[in-house]
Amino acid sequence: MKNYFLLYILVFFVFNSSCREETPLPNIVIFLADDLGYGDLGCYGNPIIKTPNIDKLAAEGVRMTDFHSGGTVCSPSRAALLTGRNPYRSGFFYILGKDTYLKNEEITIAELLKKTGYETSFFGKWHLSTLEKEKRDEPGPGDQGFDYWMGTTVNAFDGPKNPGKFILNGKSIGVTEGWYCDIIVDKACNWLENVRNKKKPFFMYMCSHEPHTPILPPEKYSQMYDTGEVDELEKNIKYGQVTRPKKDISLNKKEYYGTVSQLDNAFGRLLNTLEELDLKENTLVIFTSDNGPETPVTIEESLGNWDDPIRDKCFGTPGDFRGMKRFPYEGGHRVPGIVRFPGIIPAGIESNVLFNGTDILPTICNLVGEAVPSDRPIDGIDAFAAFLNKKVKRDVSSIWFYPNHEDTYFRMPQMSMRKGNYSLIGWLPPKADSISLHSWMANNNPEKVELYDLSLDPSQINDISIQNPEIVASMKKEMISLWQEMRDEGLAGKNNKK
Incomplete structure (x- = not known):
């Protein structure tokens, strides 16, 4: 219902x-x-x-x-x-x-x-x-x-x-x-x-x-x-x-x-x-x-x-x-x-x-x-x-972001997306010191990715992206689409102080 x-x-x-x-x-x-x-x-x-x-x-x-x-x-x-x-x-x-x-x-x-x-x-x-x-x-x-x-x-x-x-x-x-x-x-x-x-x-x-x-x-x-x-x-x-x-x-x-x-x-x-x-x-x-x-x-x-x-x-x-x-x-x-x-x-x-x-x-x-x-x-x-522990139908995957750009120190990705039991992890390319955070975000998409099957690997230890190119391709396409849509809406309204 x-x-x-x-x-x-x-x-x-x-x-x-x-x-x-x-x-x-x-x-x-x-x-x-x-x-x-x-x-x-x-x-x-x-x-x-x-x-x-x-x-x-x-x-x-x-x-x-x-x-x-x-x-x-x-x-x-x-x-x-x-x-x-x-x-x-x-x-x-x-x-x-x-x-x-x-x-x-x-x-x-x-x-x-x-x-x-x-x-x-x-x-x-x-x-x-x-x-x-x-x-x-x-x-x-x-x-x-x-x-x-x-x-x-x-x-x-x-x-x-x-x-x-x-x-x-x-x-x-x-x-x-x-x-x-x-x-x-x-x-x-x-x-x-x-x-x-x-x-x-x-x-x-x-x-x-x-x-x-x-x-x-x-x-x-x-x-x-x-x-x-x-x-x-x-x-x-x-x-x-x-x-x-x-x-x-x-x-x-x-x-x-x-x-x-x-x-x-x-x-x-x-x-x-x-x-x-x-x-x-x-x-x-x-x-x-x-x-x-x-x-x-x-x-x-x-x-x-x-x-x-x-x-x-x-x-x-x-x-x-x-x-x-x-x-x-x-x-x-x-x-x-x-x-x-x-x-x-x-x-x-x-x-x-x-x-x-x-x-x-x-x-x-x-x-x-x-x-x-x-x-x-x-x-x-x-x-x-x-x-009620009943299945929920999602037409769009859930996605989370964090704008970390100091990968040398943190070794942290910028985003993850869930589709069923699969978790796709994404990294943006490195940010140059001369580029602002917002410019870096606005002009880049996730490149490097990792894939995990949480039903078998909840601790996200074993990256299975190489073994599953079709799943990676499909999920990465959706990740980029969601990243661009949500990022651009947020950046467009950044100076709107209503």
Whole structure:
């Protein structure tokens, strides 16, 4: 079925026909962690980190093993989630910058849901424009469809404890005591209980700081992992085939593990509030991450010109997958994806069907009966069937980009594309120092490629491109077409500051 809300109505009336005359629109909660790796949760096989609340969510819904963020780094993936469009289309080639922000002309999930009668709220890290209007007058959450919001522009290096520069509905409230994830969960729970219009369905979008750097959990969480057993278990953790620092940073791992457990605890309080307010049964909850886990500094360390201890606490893992944050390999964008919708999604199931961050907007629109924008390319599709471990038909392959051009140091490709179980990896030709990043992108197409069959080689170790020239030719043709289309749309609108 294209409209899964019809299925929802049918199921609801079968079991609840004597209780209600009308079936309400479902509430929707999206919780986005920051730099949380695919392998960082207990329910995804982490042998160290305790995440009982997120694990419980998985036991009550679907744990997805092929769920992807829409980008390989922060701002792009957030733009993709809210708009259903590849972030390159909206000019997000990298993170938020002076001329890179989510323009007013983009249409978000929040704006679409408001048309259907939803009340909308946002809490946490925005990272799609500056929220400090005195610096630059750019659209914020209130301009992008959120009725009530409290957030920070980035907070990447402001510290998780007592974070400053929180903006509440456009007004600065300054430093707020506590830890970031606890602050936003407390505020969200208060909104649920005391602020929202209880006669309306709601959409709530939450973005934690954790476990992004700087990493500094309360001591009670880090102490949980200050043991010899943890020391031994960590020796077998995989880090996406990415080189780790030569210096010993092992004492820092308890800080990272403790931060993930702290995040789990905060998320658990949000789930408890939904249950206490009798909202659990009619609320779709999506828990995911904006990209793969961060790496400690290794490149700059090897060059001998930068010491960045703030990232020496990064012990996130992509599990068996290759690459981490920024990498177009699977580990850069394959992330945890857990979805609960009681009565519609069976409890405790697993789905191995691909779901991309761009699919969130059209999936939610079709769920509630709202039309997907037809005046612009939408790269996502209604993929609700993936939540049920059912096949999803994609006419266009999913693609991810990262504009790295320092191949000598990073040995990182610029793009990857999925078609079924095949992953095609692409490199642009080397960039000359005299050429700008945008000129380099605008005038080049992927040349070198690698091909992997993820059903046989999830760690992307064995390049099979030479053995499969026909598959490579077909996929490379599509990759170049998508690259040119999305890149050119983004570059064309780069100076459009509406």
